[in-house]
Amino acid sequence: MGWIPCSGNSNTKKKTKKPTKKMEVQENMVDPMKPAPGKLKRNSSTNSKDASKTGNPDHIAAQTFTFRELATATRNFRTECLLGEGGFGRVYKGRLESNDQVVAIKQLDRNGLQGNREFLVEVLMLSLLHHPNLVSLIGYCADGDQRLLVYEYMPLGSLEDHLHDVSPGKKHLDWNTRMKIAAGAAKGLEYLHDKANPPVIYRDLKCSNILLDEGYHPKLSDFGLAKLGPVGDNTHVSTRVMGTxxxxxxxxAMTGQLTLKSDVYSFGVVLLEIITGRKAIDNSKAAGEQNLVAWARPLFKERRKFSQMADPMLQGQYPSRGLYQALAVAAMCVQEQANMRPVIADVVTALTYLASQRYDPNSESPQSSRHLPATPRAKRGQ
Structure with a gap:
């Protein structure tokens, strides 16, 4: 949940570590009080109980809570309820007294680096955007100077928790689960890019922002940096550089020109993390291996070295052709030239297929691996 500039540490910190730092105040941030001219329209497939009751498709469905209600839910923000800590502040597990629902409550650090603007954008985005692979915002609190967000509780934590610095005795992700998570995260991004109107650029895609529900069902979270994408004849949105x-x-990072393909690059880094088990940036490794993409690029050119890129924690239990295809998708996504990257819909097609091919470690080869789809092609102009 922490945001930092594109020149610092990459990981959201757990509760035993200091929170990450945000880069700087955004300019041209979406103002929820001024939705025009780039007003978010609810997609016809979007579901909202509140909207159906009012008949108003633009109705913001999030509930409002008092600070006292949320203090009660977290037993006065006790340490044992603390789930983690990031740039926004602390996240607590709580139980709403009104309906006995277990929730995650994110409390804005009043002395922190993130402000009301990001809080409002988060409320706006998650109130109007609904998809099985986006975390659900239940409500918010703007009581005095207190700012809190209430989300559905995701019992398995973040993808980062299961890939990096895994605690002893914790089960490692198998190949099938990794592909399921990758495909689901891609579907969430596809919804933002292709179904939302105007499109939404997520801008903060990383492992710590992919939360896992029961059955390792992934959902994108943390939308405070999201931007409305270019519309009409515009090819990009110009903004201050923010991200991780x-x-x-x-x-x-170089120009501040943000496009949908910027998100595709970030997704490629996440996919590489899923496949390799390595962090996007790992200063504990040798100089040439600290940046994941820089380490991977030479290996992409030699297929015989693909097996060296698989996470050692998989212990060789992965389909060879499935590994090659997943790495091919990742390589396309992290192309240096934006117009050479695929659109996210093509990535979804490839990863959905890979996720459907259940790998059985007891068999010699993965089921139906002979007919893998073609590598997604880059589409220009996005």
């Missing part, structure tokens, strides 16, 4: 080092697309 190691995940930022190079053209965005």
């Amino acid at each position: 080092y190691g995940y930022c697309a190079p053209e965005y």
Whole structure:
């Protein structure tokens, strides 16, 4: 949940570590009080109980809570209820007294680096955007100077928790689960890019922002940096560079020109993390291996070295052709030239297929691996 500039540490910190730092105040941030001219329209497939009751498709469905209600839910924000800590502040597990629902409550650090603007954008985005692979916002609290967000509780934590620095005795992700998570995260991004109107650029895709529900069902979270994408004849949105080092697309980091392909690059980094088990940035490794993309690029050119890129924690239990295809998708996504990257819909097609091919470690080869789809092709102009 922490945001930092594209020149610093990459990982959201757990509760035993200091929170990450945000880069700087955004300019041209979406103002929820001024939705025009780029007003978010609810997609026809969007479901909202509140909207159906009012008949108003633009109705913001999030509930409002008092600070006292949320203090009660977290037993006065006790330490044992603390789930983690990031740039926004602390996240607590709570139980709403009104309906006995278990929730995650994110409390804005009043002395922190993130402000009301990001809080409002989060409320706006998650109130109007609904998809099985986006975390659900239940409500918010703007009581005095207190700012809190209430989400559905995701019992398995973040993808980062299961890939990096896994605690002893914790089960490692198998190949099938990794592909399921990758495909689901891609579907969430596809919804933002292709179904939302106007499109939404997520801008902060990373492992710590992919939360896992029961059955390792992934959902994108943390929308405070999201931007409405270009509309009409515009090819990009110009904005201050914000995001997380190691995940930022190079053209965005250099020019501040944000496009949908900026998100595709970030997704490619996440996919590489899923396949390799490595962090986007890992300063504990040798100089040439600290940046995941820089380490991977030479290996992409030699297929015989693909097996060296698989996470050692898989212990060789993965389909060879499935590994090649997944790495091919990742390689396309992290192309330096934005117009050479695929659109996210093509990535979804490839990863959905890979996720459907259940790998049985007891068999010699994965089921139906002979007919893998073609590598997604880059589409220009996005």
